[in-house]
Amino acid sequence: MSLLELTAYEAGEKLKSREISSKELTGAYLDRIEQIDGTIRAYLKVLPEKAMEMAEAADKKLASGENITPLTGIPIALKDLICTKGITTTCGSAMLAGFVPPYNATVYENLESAGAVLLGKTNMDEFAMGSSTENSAFFPTTNPWDTTRVPGGSSGGSAAVIAAKEALLSLGSDTGGSIRQPAAFCGITGLKPTYGSVSRYGLIAFASSLDQIGPMARDAKDTALIFDIISGHDPKDSTSVSYEKPVYGEIVKNPQIKGLKIGYPVNFFGEGLDPGINECLQNAKATLESLGAEFVEVELSTIGYALPAYYIIAPSEASSNLARYDGSRYGLRVEGCSDIVEMYKKSRRKGFGKEVIRRIMTGTYALSSGYYDAYYLKAQKVRTLIKQDFEKAFEKCDVIFTPTTPAPAFKIGEKTDDPISMYLSDIYTVSVNLAGLPGISAPCGFPDNLPAGMQLIGKAFDEATLLKTAAAYQTVTDFHKKMPK
């Protein structure tokens, strides 16, 4: 069996028993990247020397038997908006092409002390704005299942590295679907955690009330292992929450879902959903029922308003967050300007791509004098209604079952001229961010040889039930084991 076939869980067991070394495993992944990333283009930066050094350090830990975690010696990748000290962090933007952070994000600090091995930084839509990774200022990433198609976005690189076996685990970020949608497009498992459950310290901000870092992996079991390491309170992030954390890696070991109540929002399965994906979801529903879960109908009537509310709130927050990129202290500066306003304007026009400019301008418009009540405040009120809809649904069920995306991965270039049709690929995922809830996407079939994803939405801080349900599903299905050629 090739080293690349092992899941993170399996590799961890073999590392612990010293059947394999982290240097062998890391070497196998670096070879794979060398061989295939010219086609997939998932990495913005690969770190062969650093990775081998970290692997050697992990092997020493494993030999001594001290400070070993399930991730010791496991090769991982990070989306390029997670700050890594001394390693370029670009956020997929020309604005930050040469930016070298002076500190580490908390999630990376945690992974480093757990003994994980960093292979590199992955491609993304610029400032996480997009659903296809085509908005990267550097190059687009391809979908490992069909390289004429997009991997989804904005965490497209972090999804593609898992599907193409270029990393065992990765981290992405999800503001409106940016972990779950690419996970669905690439046939992998991706978790958007509850707002506040994972520190955002060192995450380059897009929309601060919605952004959340989360794991991407081959299956729910691997997802649980890395979630154990990255979740929990961080004093450096004032929005991170102190909560009672179970050991997620234990919860997925022998997952039982007998008696679990699963909410089924009928209106998510109607018009606009690809028939092939719907068929996969109906089969998944039957599988979950065969495991003892009980489906109950729930109503999420405000879903139609989630996307327009999102496209007010997210750009508004972005227009404020991205004001810092003005050519003054770091990032791109256009030289030779006669005064400071000219420098701001020229630097921002040159440093930002079209979609980022569209969103900053949309947000500026929504927040501008005379429009605040009609747009921003109105959207935050609609957000309350969406949150209440979920609260009501969760009186009747433990998790909610929906599609992750309305259709499978689209062709490269297909939606680049039409921002709104691109926005619509997040229709089933954005409401979860608005309500601050956790959501997981897991592969559930291959209509027309492209992966389809099912989404499970949970109560706040109840990632355990999501991981358990997905893990139970994966004990009796093998969609998550299918890998592109």
Added chain:
Amino acid sequence: MLKESTPDITPEEVEHIAHLSRIEISEEDKIQFAGELGRIIHYINKLSEVDTTGVDPTFRTAPIFNVFREDTPRESFPAEEILANAPEKEEGCFRMPRIIGG
């Protein structure tokens, strides 16, 4: 489904928004963004259908309000590390173009 609509935004308004956003735009950009922003704003206007009378806004979802800590001195970043990414620096400061006057 989305209906085709005439842009709600004029190139002059685009120019104003771009100025507020501190982004330089060309004549060509103005026309392109007027069309695109018009369609986006038409789309988000869908919210006007929702009755939100008496509904409080949700600005944040985490169950946290104020977070306090002791005001004790601690080590910060060394200035040279922070200045390492500066486009232009001089004597331990960020160097900027002229701000006031001519």
